[in-house]
Amino acid sequence: MPIIPARLEHSADGVPYSSTFDDIYHSADGALGQAQHVFLAGNALPERWQGREHFVIVETGFGLGLNFLATWAAWRADPQRCKRLHFISCELHPFSTEDLARVHARWPQLAAQADALRAQWPALTPGLHRLHLDNDQVTLTLYFGDAREGLAQLLARADAFYLDGFSPARNPELWSARIFHLLARLAAPGATLATWSVAGEVREGLRRAGFEVRKAAGFGGKRQMLCGILANSETHSQTDEQALPARGxxxxxxxxxxxxxxxxxxxxxxxxxxxxxxxxxxxxxASGNLAGVLRPLPSLDDNRMSRLTRAGTLHGWAHIARLRARGLAVQADACGVLHLARDGAQAAKMQAVVERLGLPASHLSHVDTDAAARIAGCTVAAGGWWFADSGWVQPPxxxxxxxxxxxxxxxxxxxxxxxxxxxxxxxxxxxxxxxxxxxxxxxxxxxxxxxxxxxxxxxxxxxVSARGQVSLLPAASASPPRVVVCRGGYVSPEIDGLRCAGATFDVDDSEPALRARDHADNLGKLEAMLPGFTHGLDATALRGRVGFRPASxxxxxxxxxxxxxxxxxxxxxxxxxxxxxxxxxxxxxxxxxxxxxxxxxxxxxxxxxxxxxxxxxxxxxxxxxxxxxxxxxxxxxxxx
The missing domain is CATH 3.50.50.60 (FAD/NAD(P)-binding domain)
Incomplete structure (x- = not known):
């Protein structure tokens, strides 16, 4: 299901508001105070994470991210904090980076954390997104989509829960028996929960799911809130941690x-x-090539290959950005990738995929032949998919x-x-x-x-071992194509005076030497993508590289x-x-x-x-x- 972003709106008294759910995002008495009183104190934090190897919090609604930012700030301020903090949150309608920046400006005391969060804010695509923060000591895992699906798919053991969706009357799905039982399934021994809602159906639903709940003093103008603990378990358990080696x-x-x-x-x-x-x-x-392509492979039904390649691509580019932020050189360029259609039928299917998935245009769009040629800077055989945030990476x-x-x-x-x-x-x-x-x-x-x-x-x-031969073509600086182009094979932009074209894929072929016929095969794929591009190239005179890749x-x-x-x-x-x-x-x-x-x-x-x-x-x-x-x-x- 496409992710529909939230719109930043405000109630009459200036509190961030959702017209979709006709409800406010936080108490009119203050978001930060609510986060600290209801969710942190309601889960006995920071005391419960102290001395732990890691601590895991699961939240049912990310919203503006204030609960996460307040938790991160409290963790940073605690000298006895756990070594690693994991925060997992679901959000059906995430905000854009621009809207988050506008609303985060209200809390200058959280500016450092808010800036770091937005710097890694993921593309608004469905599924799990992992952000590594604070020198890898804080991990934020976001699920964009329906929480009922996300919680069912999580592989985690939660020590604390923040129940912070819109009110049960406005958003009953997020307070359903299914949600409460999913939380119980994720709960570690001694897991606690906290929420501002004390509605009877919430208390009864949590009790039926296996939590013991009690009312506590609420925040601001709200007289009461709810705290809970997984029934029949110790308040604190390190069973899982004791099974791990002290030093891996x-x-x-x-x-x-x-x-x-x-x-x-x-x-x-x-x-x-x-x-x-x-x-x-x-x-x-096989990892020694001049350049390889880092981009997803979408499908009409968004199958496992589609979801995995999308997740791997987004995670891969985010990792490269983190390495570069540490001053480490990675030769790569998210210049964009054109995947050209092989015929009219595939072109129609590609357009249908784009329409069905509804992904952000910055991640996936469909372009016709003329637009593809403008993007590439040269003649192309067809239009197709345009991955604006993908590109090439030099594996070594x-x-x-x-x-x-x-x-x-x-x-x-x-x-x-x-x-x-x-x-x-x-x-x-x-x-x-x-x-x-x-x-x-x-x-x-x-x-x-x-x-x-x-x-x-x-x-x-x-x-199986799959032999792959790539061809290295001489290339002038800034010569076209300016982006990676794919169709049956791929060709890179100019990189250090060369461009990479390929690659063959021959199973159980153990020949390590370069072969002219494989260069000719690569040139044939290239000509089919970019008509006239191979004029003057001699397959017998090309340089290249052979690698053997494990295929399943x-x-x-x-x-x-x-x-x-x-x-x-x-x-x-x-x-x-x-x-x-x-x-x-x-x-x-x-x-x-x-x-x-x-x-x-x-x-x-x-x-x-x-x-x-x-x-x-x-x-x-x-x-x-x-x-x-x-x-x-x-x-x-x-x-x-």
Missing amino acids: HALIVGAGLAGCSMAERLAARGWTIELIDQAAGPANG SLCAANLAASGQSLHTHFGRKLAQLERQGGLWHAYDDQHRLIAAAPVVILAAGVGVLELDTGMRLPV PDRLPMIGALPADGTAAPRAELAGLARQAGLHVLSGYGARGLVWTTLAAESLASALCAEPLPLERDLWEALDPGRFLLRPPRPGRTAE
Whole structure:
């Protein structure tokens, strides 16, 4: 469902107001005071988060973001605060950045937090969006869409709930029995809740869902508010945290996009990383190309591929922005991507997709041939999709920035080929081909691309090796096309005197040398996109690069814990599969390594640390490597 932004309106007394719900966003006595009294004090904060490894708050309505900003400010002011604060909130009608700026100006004491929030404010697209704030110590996860759907999809354990939708009379769906039971499902032992509403149906609904509630003194002119706690549980429980290692230590195999991204995400959480790669440095395999494309793949039904590539693209560009804000150089440009239609039927379908999804035009729009030519700066074969916020990334520079961001937590073992993994005494030991120990750690993450096929992991993943050859074309500075253009293949703008065109996709082809016929194939795709562009280019004289990419049968990556063996009982479910202790995989990225890498690493790091996940439940399950035990792939099926 398209996201319809909220409009900034005001009541007669100047309080932000919604004509859609005919209700105000906060008490006329003051938003900040209400946030502090009702939601913070009502959940016994900051006391309850003190001394914790992490603390998770779930809110039912983000609105202006004042509850989040007040909570963040209270966390910053508390010297005994938890190490990491997670705040999750649902919002059906989010505000634009411009409207947020206007309303946030009312609270200058929160200016620093408000500015940081708006600097990372996501595109108004449906689904989960994760924002990393305050040096990765504060994480805001926003669900844009219906809270009934968002809460059902969350993978999290909440320590506190803020119930702050419009009034039950104006917005009954947000105070329904379904919402209350979803909150109970998400609640950690000892979870508390607070809300300004004391309506009888709210009290009874929460009680039926398993919460004990009581009235307390309200804020301002409201005499009472409601506080609650999950029934039959201790006030404070650290059961989940006690199961985690005090100091995480992981061994990552592979220093391409997958491995380097994983190292940075774990290092941000204080883990020690042992990074192993047989090459002399990072990004020497399939991640070594001059440029790759970071953009989504929409669909008419907004299927899992569509949602995952959109989430991965948005998360990837946000991550690049954070790296650059730290002074780390990533060669990339969100110059825009044109995806041209191959024929009239596809052009009509592309336009229908744009109309059906209703995404912001800054993210996805449809352009005709003339408009596409103006955007590209040269003749194009057709119109199609225009991704204004997408573009190209140089993978080696992203790998280098991720490793630099990992700091002293990272120990590299380059030039060491992993030959064997053995688990002894709760640790995985990595040995080279001379049976010399490389490193040992309780957690192993296999991110070695097609190299995962060479390791005995107890389960043979249905990964195939796909040879990809790109062609490097000479290019004058600022010459067209000025944007990335795709159709069957892709071509980049000029980058350091070259442009990248490609790529071939040949399964089970192990030839490492460049082939003139593959250059000719790339030139043929380029000519079909940009008529006349290849005039004077000789396929036998081109430079290029060959890489081998791990592809999965269903085109989705494999992320998570490996099953203990290669079989599953009849009617087994993912949650019931036995897993190998401490052994995880990042593979199957295929031709979309840039799209998957950052979101995949954040997701697996979150799972390893028992933190809320940045992916919806159905998407996370769709990436589980155990899925192939439950539904074996059809023979011969691979995907580009």
